[in-house]
Amino acid sequence: MKIAQLGMPLVLMAALTACSGDAAESDGKTTITFSYLWSGPEGEAIEKLIAGFNGSQDKIVVKGVSSPDTQKQLASMSSANGTFDISDHFGNTVGSWAAKGILAPLDDLLEQQGVDTAAFAPAAMDQMRHKGRTYALPIAVHTFQLVYNKKLLDAAGVEPPTTMDELAAAIPKLTETDGKGAITRLGLGNADLPTSLTTLGYAFGGAWDGTGPTPGDPGNLAALKFWQDNITNKYGADKVSAFKAGWGQYMSAQDPFYTGRVAMVIDGEWQAVSIPKNAPGLEWGVSPIPVARPDLDGTTQLTASTLFIPANSKHRQEAAAFMKYLVSESAARELSLALGNLPARTGLADDPAYAKIPNFGSWLKAMKSPKVRSLSSAPYAAEYAADLASAFDSVVRATATPEEAMAKVAGRAAGYAKG
CATH class of the missing domain: 3.40.190.10 (Periplasmic binding protein-like II)
Structure with a gap:
């Protein structure tokens, strides 16, 4: 599944x-x-x-x-x-x-x-x-790991990143734009935004749940700020959105990772079966999710x-x-x-x-x-996931700061049925 x-x-x-x-x-x-x-x-x-x-x-x-x-x-x-x-x-x-x-x-x-x-x-x-x-x-x-295009990383002189600093340095080396500033290749994409950002939250030492929802955890905010600083604000929310609008269907032959339009992506183990089937010529590798601190090595969702x-x-x-x-x-x-x-x-x-x-x-x-790590399966889980997805979207579109977006989720979470 x-x-x-x-x-x-x-x-x-x-x-x-x-x-x-x-x-x-x-x-x-x-x-x-x-x-x-x-x-x-x-x-x-x-x-x-x-x-x-x-x-x-x-x-x-x-x-x-x-x-x-x-x-x-x-x-x-x-x-x-x-x-x-x-x-x-x-x-x-x-x-x-x-x-x-x-x-x-x-x-x-x-x-x-x-x-x-x-x-x-x-x-x-x-x-x-x-x-x-x-x-x-x-x-x-x-589980979710960092999947990367070997040829693109080799051509850019980039080793698979193991830390968040290395990931931040790799993204611009792997991103390309045309003469008008339109993105033609993105260093780091996402097969699913909520999963990518919750996974990155864990990799920054964050926690999305404790005795209840904890959207404003400092590690969570650091992950959202990382995405804004290194992708949304760096290349422009409108340009990122326009680039993503042209992506092919996920796990089809036109998948943006399969075609080289995305150099790295956070994704699950099913890719090990899908890539040989749908992109047999792709040279690809997998490495652990980069982390913010050495004590977080091995962190994933x-x-x-x-x-x-x-x-x-x-x-x-x-x-x-x-x-x-x-x-x-x-x-x-x-x-x-x-x-x-x-x-x-x-x-x-x-x-x-x-x-x-x-x-x-x-x-x-x-x-x-x-x-x-795994997200809570509390009675409020589905509602919380929907609110996080909406908040994440506002962060990547730069219509809200991470603090504003997570404060809104926290406000809504106060009304969740705890069951």
Whole structure:
């Protein structure tokens, strides 16, 4: 599953519809519905796993349904009779949905199934819990690193930057403009602005959440000021906007990083699969996110793709058995390799199967870093993310200073439902 822009590639925001989750029982078997957001080759990988589970035992039949409609998903989960028994989404929704009572708590079910939550990336599990209870499991995780065009850096005499000072020095060396000052190549772009800036906030030692939203953390403000000073104000907000308007579709052959219009970008591990497929001639590399201080080395952001059971499922035990199968080592390995995602199980990080994917090891190493961070999955998370995205946009368009933009978010955050 791709995170998207936060995306980045984009995260396929979706959800689930469909068939009856009022599982039919016949021939001693219980039928449950797995409504998933994947489609295309990703959906085919999911169906292969479903077939494997169905063939592995004789008590449960899983019916897979692909549907990308989040509103239908929420409508089903909020009704007396839901249409599915297990589904998937993203870590930042867990707290909000748990607070609304539409997710089934999993602790007892996981204990009965013998699932050890300590096997999963700790930063991902932080997002799976609400008020001390577990409401989801990570099926895959995603980290963000600095992806760079080797030829462009070599031509400019630039080494992959490891510090924020080095990154600031590299951007102008890699940026080009024409005779009228229009940007023709940008040293540092972003596949997804909110993800890029929240990641940079962590790299400056910031924190977006504590006991509640902390948008005005000094490290966060330093990250936003870095972006304004080195990109927006340096080249002009209007010119940056005009340049971005001509970007090709993300992860297509016209992606601005693939075509050399952007020299460096903060992005996720799915690029290790996408670049060889969509830009086979591109010479590229990956390095850790540059940091503001040596003690921050290894800092990055982690996001998670999740599995959950809706509270209105009438077959929680069967859904939990299928969930156990999906997060098992063999199934998790197969799915992550098919999707080009990181395995949520930390024990798989050193599996030799991942060594065949170009540069994948950099993202795997980041997953194991003690400095990996994740945004809170509190009940206010979705509202907070939307407010941050709006504020970030005002910063990059130079219509607000970082202090003004984050003060506005803080004002709005005072009214968030804490759940």
